[in-house]
Structure formats: C-alpha cells, structure tokens
Amino acid sequence: MKTICQNTLLFGIVMAVLLSAGTAHAATGWGLSPIFTLDTRSSTNVPSAPTGLTASKGTYTDKVRLIWLGVANASGYGIYRSTSSSTSSAAFVSGSATTNYNDTSATVKKLFYYWVTATNAYGASSFSAPDTGRRGNVSAGVCDDYDGDGKADLAVYRNGYWSIYSMANGLILYNEGAWGGPNSIRVPGDYDGDGIADLAVYSDGYWSIYSMANGLILYNEGAWGGPGWTPVPGDFDGDGKSDLAVYRDGYWSIYSLANGLILYNEGAWGGPGWTTVPGDYDGDGKADLAVYRDGYWSIYSLANGLILYNEGAWGGPGWTPVPGDFDGDGKADLAVYRDGYWSIYSLANGLILYNEGPWGGPGWTPVR
Numbered sequence: 001m002k003t004i005c006q007n008t009l010l011f012g013i014v015m016a017v018l019l020s021a022g023t024a025h026a027a028t029g030w031g032l033s034p035i036f037t038l039d040t041r042s043s044t045n046v047p048s049a050p051t052g053l054t055a056s057k058g059t060y061t062d063k064v065r066l067i068w069l070g071v072a073n074a075s076g077y078g079i080y081r082s083t084s085s086s087t088s089s090a091a092f093v094s095g096s097a098t099t100n101y102n103d104t105s106a107t108v109k110k111l112f113y114y115w116v117t118a119t120n121a122y123g124a125s126s127f128s129a130p131d132t133g134r135r136g137n138v139s140a141g142v143c144d145d146y147d148g149d150g151k152a153d154l155a156v157y158r159n160g161y162w163s164i165y166s167m168a169n170g171l172i173l174y175n176e177g178a179w180g181g182p183n184s185i186r187v188p189g190d191y192d193g194d195g196i197a198d199l200a201v202y203s204d205g206y207w208s209i210y211s212m213a214n215g216l217i218l219y220n221e222g223a224w225g226g227p228g229w230t231p232v233p234g235d236f237d238g239d240g241k242s243d244l245a246v247y248r249d250g251y252w253s254i255y256s257l258a259n260g261l262i263l264y265n266e267g268a269w270g271g272p273g274w275t276t277v278p279g280d281y282d283g284d285g286k287a288d289l290a291v292y293r294d295g296y297w298s299i300y301s302l303a304n305g306l307i308l309y310n311e312g313a314w315g316g317p318g319w320t321p322v323p324g325d326f327d328g329d330g331k332a333d334l335a336v337y338r339d340g341y342w343s344i345y346s347l348a349n350g351l352i353l354y355n356e357g358p359w360g361g362p363g364w365t366p367v368r
Contacts, residue, residue: 047074047118049125050099055114055133057195057240058285058330064103064133066114071125074118079103080127081112085213087127090115106135111148111195132194144188144324146172146212148196152324152333154342156360157186162199165359167326179210186365189233189242191217191257198242202231207244224255234278234287236262236302243287247276252289269300279323279332281307281347288332292321297334314345322366326352337366 052069059065066079079101080090090113093103106112111134115127134150144152147166155164160178165171180186180201187200191209198217200209205223210216225231225246233242236254243262245254250268255261270276270291277290281299288307290299295313300306315321315336323332326344333352335344340358345351360366 045073045120045122047071047120047122047125050074050077050116050118050128053114053116053128053131055112055131057132057193058134060135061108062104062135064106064112064114064135066101066103066116066133068099068116068128070099071118073120074125075120076118077101078117078119078124080115080117081106083110083112085113085130087115087130090127095119103133103135106133108135108150110134110150134195144197144322145190145195146188146197148194149328150325151328152326152335153197154359154366155188156364156366158364160184160201163360163364180208184208185231187231187233190235190240191233191242193239193241200233200242205229205246207231225253229253230276232276232278235280235285236278236287238284238286245278250274250291270298274298275321277321277323280325280330281323281332283329283331290323295319295336297321315343319343320366340364 048071050068050071054067056065077096079093079096081093082089082091094101111132113130114133115130117127118125144155146153146164147169149168151168153164153166159182160180161175162173162177163175164173179199184201184203187202188197189200190196191198192211192214194213196213198209198211205226206220207218207222208220209218224244229246229248232245232247234245235241236243236245237256237259239258241258243254243256250271251265252263252267253265254263269289274291274293277292278287279290280286281288282301282304284303286303288299288301295316296310297308297312298310299308314334319336319338322335322337324335325331326333326335327346327349329348331348333344333346340361341355342353342357343355344353
C-alpha cells in the first residue's frame with residue numbers, strides 16, 4: 001500500500017509539472033499517452049477588420065483597383081464582392097498578401113460592392129466597410145444610370161413624381177415620390193459617387209438631392225446659381241461625382257462638392273436660344289460643355305477641345321434633347337424625345353433607337 005501511495009503521489013507531481021509547463025498527458029493504467037500541446041489561442045488574436053477601403057470607379061478599363069490600410073497582426077487579406085450592398089451576398093474573389101488588389105475579373109462597366117477581411121493563423125476578421133467600384137469608364141457623373149448597369153435609363157418626371165425604366169433590367173420606379181414639385185427643375189446625377197444616379201431637383205439656386213442607395217445628400221441647400229440661371233450638373237472634374245453647375249446665356253459656373261471651384265461665369269459656349277446638354281461625349285471621364293438648338297449640337301471638352309460645332313440634324317423643333325450613354329460604351333449619345341417617343345444616335349456606334357416608344361407621353365418631361 002505504501003508503494004502504491006508513493007507512486008500515486010509521484011504521478012500527481014509529474015502531472016502538475018507537465019501541466020504547469022503548458023503540456024498534458026492522458027493516463028492509461030500506469031502508462032502515459034504522447035504529449036499534446038494546449039491550445040492557447042483566443043478570439044483576441046483574430047485581426048481587426050481593415051479600414052480605408054477604396055475602389056476605383058471607371059479609372060481603369062482592365063480592372064477595379066482596390067487599396068486599404070494594413071492591420072498590424074494580419075498575415076493576409078480576403079477580397080469579397082457583390083452586386084448588392086448586403087454582405088450576405090458577398091462572394092470571395094481572391095486572397096492577397098498586400099494591402100492592394102487588382103480585380104481583373106469584374107464585368108466591364110458593372111457596379112460592384114467590395115469588402116476586405118484580414119486573416120492570420122487564428123482566423124478572419126469581420127468585413128471592412130464597403131466601397132463601390134467599376135471596371136471601365138462610364139458617362140461622367142452617371143447622370144442617368146439609376147440601376148448601376150453602366151447604361152442610361154428612360155426616365156420621366158411630373159410634379160415631383162418619378163418613373164424610371166431600364167432597357168436592360170426593367171422597371172425601377174413607377175410614379176414614385178414626391179421629390180421635387182411643380183416649380184422644381186430636375187437635375188439628376190451621381191452626387192455621392194456610388195455609381196448610381198440620384199434623384200435631384202433645383203429651384204432658384206437651391207439644390208435638393210436624394211440617393212436611392214444612401215439617402216439624403218442635400219436638402220434645399222445653396223445658393224449656387226439663382227433666378228435666370230439654368231442648372232446643368234455633370235462630373236466636370238472627373239472625380240466620380242456630379243458637380244453643382246449652372247448656365248446663363250452661354251456662360252458657365254461650376255462648383256465641385258469635393259474639389260471646389262472649376263469655372264466661374266466663363267464662356268461663351270452657347271447663348272440665348274440654346275439648350276444645355278452636358279455629358280461625356282469623348283469618353284475621358286469628364287462632362288463636356290454642350291448645347292443644342294433645333295436639332296443641332298455644339299460640344300466642347302475642357303480637356304480635349306472641340307468635338308462638334310453646330311452639327312446635326314438629330315432632333316428638331318418640338319423635340320427635347322436627353323443625351324446619355326444608352327449603349328454603354330462610356331460616351332454620351334445624341335438623344336431626343338417627343339411625346340413619349342425616343343430617337344438615340346451614338347457618335348461611336350450609330351443608330352440605337354429611331355422614334356420608338358412610347359415611354360412617357362404628353363405632360364411628361366424626359367429626365368436627363
């Protein structure tokens with residue numbers, strides 16, 4: 001009995017020493033199993049989510065460029081994307097050992113939501129805050145693409161109510177609102193840089209802008225412009241966001257919400273009797289100064305100079321010009337509307353629609 005007790009005491013001492021050293025054994029009779037190491041990992045070792053994610057928006061034709069800030073204890077990163085803003089639909093794209101990634105597999109001109117996670121031996125972090133990105137250029141300012149497919153949509157407005165139809169994806173809005181009213185001028189554009197046109201109106205120098213994806217941007221703020229000035233928003237500096245721009249008798253004043261003053265009462269391009277039709281007609285990612293009268297178009301690029309001078313005819317008296325990128329080639333097209341019927345001509349690719357419809361009708365105003 002004394003020997004057994006001494007052996008038991010010795011066994012207990014050995015076990016205690018082994019456990020205190022971070023190892024343990026399993027006893028089977030008087031023998032010991034092979035040594036195993038205790039798992040000292042915990043959730044505190046998992047890296048935190050990356051921050052500062054930015055995705056390029058049409059800057060590159062062959063990729064979406066992603067950049068983010070590094071996480072101290074991360075050994076790598078995971079890139080995820082989706083066509084919606086919900087992480088539940090996020091699909092794994094690739095891993096990366098660095099804090100940048102080129103997504104060359106993204107569909108050209110299609111808007112994607114991106115997230116990044118940080119990883120190490122202990123697991124993966126939660127998703128970073130998202131950012132949207134797009135491969136390939138789209139019309140500057142995305143003034144008329146309400147579903148993010150890279151193509152302009154047919155949109156009409158009456159007394160604050162909006163109806164929008166995508167030729168690719170069908171109905172977006174039908175007589176919904178109110179955003180604006182009888183005395184408001186429609187000035188849609190991508191003011192928050194998410195790749196989708198926002199509902200926006202203007203009255204006497206004051207701007208109200210609502211993002212269908214992200215909510216309110218501006219409400220009755222200004223003044224930029226005033227009585228006698230016509231609002232002509234577009235992305236004139238190429239930062240991916242529409243700018244506050246106004247026009248009067250051939251003179252242009254343009255203010256970027258991100259970068260400040262671009263033009264102040266400069267011109268003349270256009271004049272009395274001309275209608276403003278700004279858009280990115282040369283595909284350089286910036287809106288151009290453009291005017292229309294009775295079917296004739298004059299277009300001037302701030303970066304590249306003259307594009308058209310009093311050329312046509314496309315349209316005519318009684319037609320309303322509604323330019324946009326209807327074929328998704330990254331350039332604005334010559335488009336006109338009358339009583340629900342649309343005629344669209346691409347400078348690059350030729351005829352798209354000729355007097356087709358109806359979408360809209362008498363009493364409806366085409367939105368551009």
